[in-house]
Amino acid sequence: MIRDRLGKELLLFDGGMGTLLQERGLAPGELPETWNISRPEVIREIHKNYIKAGSDIVLTNTFGANALKFQAEGCSLEQTVKTAVRLVKEAAKKAGAAPAETSGTGNGKRTVYAALDIGPTGKLLKPMGDLDFEEAYEAFKEVMIWGEEAGADLIHIETMSDTYELKAAVLAAKENTSLPVFATAIFDERRKLLTGADVPSVIALLEGLHVDALGINCGMGPEQMMPVLEEYVKYSSLPIIVKPNAGLPKQRGGQTYYDVSPDEFAGYMEKIVSMGACVIGGCCGTTPGHIKAMADRCGKMQIVPPAEKKYTVVSSYGQSVFLGEGSKIIGERINPTGKKKFKQALKEHDLEYILREGITQQDNGAHILDVNVGLPDIDEPAMMKETVQELQSVVNLPLQIDTVDAEAMEAALRIYNGKAMVNSVSGKQESMDKVFPLIRKYGGVVIGLTLDEDGIPADAEGRVRIARKIIDEAAKYGIGKKDIVIDALAMTISSEPAGAKVTLETLRRLKDEVGVNTVLGVSNISFGLPSRPVINAAFYTMAMMNGLSAGIINPSSEDMMKAWYAYHALMGLDTNCERYIGRYSSTQSSGGGSGAAGASPSGIGQKSTLSLRESIEKGLKEDASLITTHLSEKQDPLEIINTELIPAxxxxxxxxxxxxxxxxxxxxxxxxxxxxxxxxxxxxxxxxEVQEKIGTIVLATVKGDIHDIGKNIVKVLLENYSFDVIDLGKDVAPELIVETVREKNVRLVGLSALMTTTVVSMEETIRLLREGAPQCKVMVGGAVLNQDYADMIGADFYGKDAMQSVRYARELFAG
Known part of the structure; x- marks a missing residue:
């Protein structure tokens, strides 16, 4: 079993497939996976060459084999997948190695593992795109089931640029197979995924889902991957996979090539192993020659064994928050307790109210948002799921799923994009039996309440005892202490005079003796007292002094925020007091005025507090529509477009x-x-009245390429900037593009390609445009492109991202 070798010895993947198939006659537009059926001898031979070069793990030719991408007449998807696995097994035997199922029989042969290769669907998931999370899950699920039935030894999910799709794929593998799961993502030079995730957030998600190994592939050459790898080594407790491209794609004599030779590649990979990679291989542009040089150079190296990291991390699609570094703010406002307007919003299904609450708390400094939608007369699981999805479309903060309803908790955790905080589990056995399996399955940082069947202990000793009990029980599920945060419970001092002292002692002991992070619902301390903000702020400061990792507070309370900023400045947790100065430098007097610079309006949730520009910037569709309706009664529509929409x-x-x-x-x-x-x-x-269009633009994903994520993003933005867009779709023949340009007299075409194998189609399209429509400019984009390559194929402009394409279009049509 490969799990027995992971993290103990260096394992070698194979290299690229697409460019090798091109060399053997794969035509533009032809799906590589169809060759499993039509040209099995070629696929088998490529696998055999990689095995002879030294590969321990060989990927099946199934990168694009899912129902959402694989559209091949007369070619069964199931047959294609199962044949792909068989071809790896046959290649191992022909290369004189042993497929994994025959190893260990004393034949002395090297073991080769068949890895079911799972690539992205080529679509964006909702709410950004049109693909539902469960649709993506089902597409991955059926392929994985077929792969296991055919004898695959592991599942390798790769080239993922969105944590949400990555999560769907991992869940499909975990819930429907017993195979080991590897997962790698594609980062840009800013160390971000396409949809914004940073390295720690990807690691937090994948470790929470209990993959067997994780890492990086594609997008960069080995040298460019090293800074990303440094972060992986710092934060990951699991074996790390690194599979770079052979440098950057270039062109010579009409042929695509990559600029890192096998010897250079091997040299870089030696450094990568010494940095901490446990599984290495190649991606686009690498060949059996690259893998052989890598095996010769690195094959006998000792790995740096993965070590357990102690970071407590919660994450969203675009942000990771570390608990234990200062004290974090958990916004408490998305909770109906004691909030009449919020209860009404829940009953009326007024999601815009909830979204504004979330945005306001984010603007006011919250690091995490608590989400509680529990009311007796609503469908809490459905409402929790919808609220989480909608909130994650407008804020990038991690969320705290706050519910006692196990069904609502699971509904939220399943579709949550990241590693959530979960509030909560108690020391009651019934509670732990219900919550811990969900944390084990979906990942999360769970809050443990220091109460059990006997209630809340009156002393710190009793609360620490329950905390230890929760930690010990969680360990039985494989949930480590770093994924538990203990709530020491703040009891109101109006009825329990010693309540604050006990809570503060509990916090101190949990930090010093147990070594676990802590949380408090701070305002509970002052129920029944006048001038509650005075008590709350003082207690909050005292709690932070005693080790509070995160306080559940109202970020719009200036008293609480003053306490937070002052504490971090005083304790040396705010470098050069930068945050404090940024917040209070314009306060009216040195004694502290009534407000702070940049504080949000107090009328939280009131639609009148937002301008149209703000509603657009925040992504609030309903608000934008309502405010526009009101403005259009007094202002000219074109004036609104030019002064509000475009600036936003x-x-x-x-x-x-x-x-x-x-x-x-x-x-x-x-x-x-x-x-x-x-x-x-x-x-x-x-x-x-007519709004004049700036101009007409044709967009297309080139022949042979069925990935249209980038093109669709550009289309949405261009239309918002008043361009008329003719979207020809994906897998578009060069002749159709030229014909459309000539018929409509179009000045600009945008071409997209994600696959190395289809850039030749892009070049052919540009050549035909130059002949048939020389007046037309061509802008290009896609993961496999760069400025040099765009210049080589004759493009007028290379758009690194969607906004650059929009800016080029505006400049062109303004000239």
Missing amino acids: LNHVGDGFEKGTVFLPQLLMSAEAAKSAFAVLKDKMDRSG
Whole structure:
């Protein structure tokens, strides 16, 4: 079993497949996976060459074999997958090695593992795209079941650029097979995924889902991957996989090649192993020659064994939060307890109210948002699931799933994009039996309440005892102490005078004696007392002094935020007091005025507090529509477009290019702008007024490529900037593109390609455009492209991201 070798010795993957098939006659537009049936001898031979070069793990030719991508007439997907596994087994025997199931029989042969290769669907998941989470899950599920039936030894999920799709794939593998699961993601030079996740958030998600190994593949050469690997080594407790491209794609004599030779590749991989990689191989552009050089250079190296890391991390799709570094703020406002307006919003299914609460808390400094939607007369599981999905579309903070309903907890954890915080489990056996299996399955950082069947202990000793009990029981499920945060429980001092002292002692002992992170619902301390903010802020400061890792507070309470900023400045947790100065430098007096610079309006949840520009920037579609309706009664629609919509989109676009705004926020802002524009368009249509389009642009994913994520993102943005977009779809023949350009007299075409094997189609399209429509400019984009390569194939512009393409289009049509 490969699990017995993982993290104990170096294991070698194979290399690229697509470029090797091109060399053997794979035509543009032809699906590589169909060769499992039509040209099995070629696939078998490539596998055999990799095995002879030294590969221990060989990927099946199934990267694009899922129902959402694989559309081949007369070719069964099930047959294609099962044949792919068989071809690896046959190749192992022909190479003189032993397939995994025959190893250990004393024949002395090297063991080769068949890894079922799972690539992305090529679609964006909701709410950014149109693919439902469970649809993606089902597409992965059936392929994985077939792969295991055919004898695959492990599942390798790779080239994932979205943590949500990655989670769907891992769950499909875990819930439907017994195979080991490897998972790798594709990062850019900023060490981010396409949808914004950083390295710690990817690791937190995958470790929470209990994959067997994790890492990086594609997108970069080995040298460029090293900074990403450094972060993996720092944060990951699992064996790390590194599979770089053979450098960057270039062109010579009409042929694509990569600029890192086998010897250079092997040299880099030697460094990568010494840094901490346990499983290495190659991706795009690598060949059996690269793998042989790597095996010769690295094959006998001793690995750096993975070590358990003690970080407590919660994450969202785009942000990771570490507990134990200072004290974190958990926003308490998305909770109906004591909140009449919030209860009404839940009953009326007013999600916009909830989203505004989340945005306000994020703006005011929360690090995590508590989400509690429990009311007796609503469907809590359905409401919790919907609220989590909608919140994650407009805020990038991690969420704390707060419920006592196990069904609601599982519904939220299943579709949560990241590693959530979960509130809560108690020391009652019934509670632990219900909650811990969910944490084990989906991952999460769980809050343990220091109460059990006998209630809440009156002293610190009793609460520490329950904390230890929770930690010990969690360990039986494989849940470590780093994924547990203990709530020392703040009891109101109006009825329990010693309550604060006991809580503070419990916090101190949990930190010093148990070594576990802690949390408190701080405002509980002051129930029944006047001027509650005074007590709350003082107690909050005392709690942080005694080791509080996270306080559940109202980030819009200036008293609480003053306590937080002051504490971190005083304790040397705010470098050069930068955060404190940034917050309070414009306060009216040195004694501390009534407010702080940048504080949000106090009317939380009131629609009047947001401008149209703000609603678009925040991605609030309903607000954008309502505010536009109101504005259009007084202002000209074109004026609103030019003074509100376009500046808002520009602001978000600037943030996207600077790396402060990520793809989900960019797309949700575009959707909010679209809802506002729909109102204005309706009014202009009724009045006979016409909004002039800037120009017409043709977009297409080139022949042979069925990935249209990038193209669809560009389309949404261009339409918001008043361009008329003709979207020809994916797998588009060069002739159709040229014909459309000539017929419509189009000045600009945007071409997209994600696969190395289809860049030749992009080059052919550009050549035909130059001949048939020389007036037309061509912009290109896609994961396999770079500026040098775009220049080589004759493109006029290379768009590194969607916003760069929009800016080029605006400049072109303004000229």
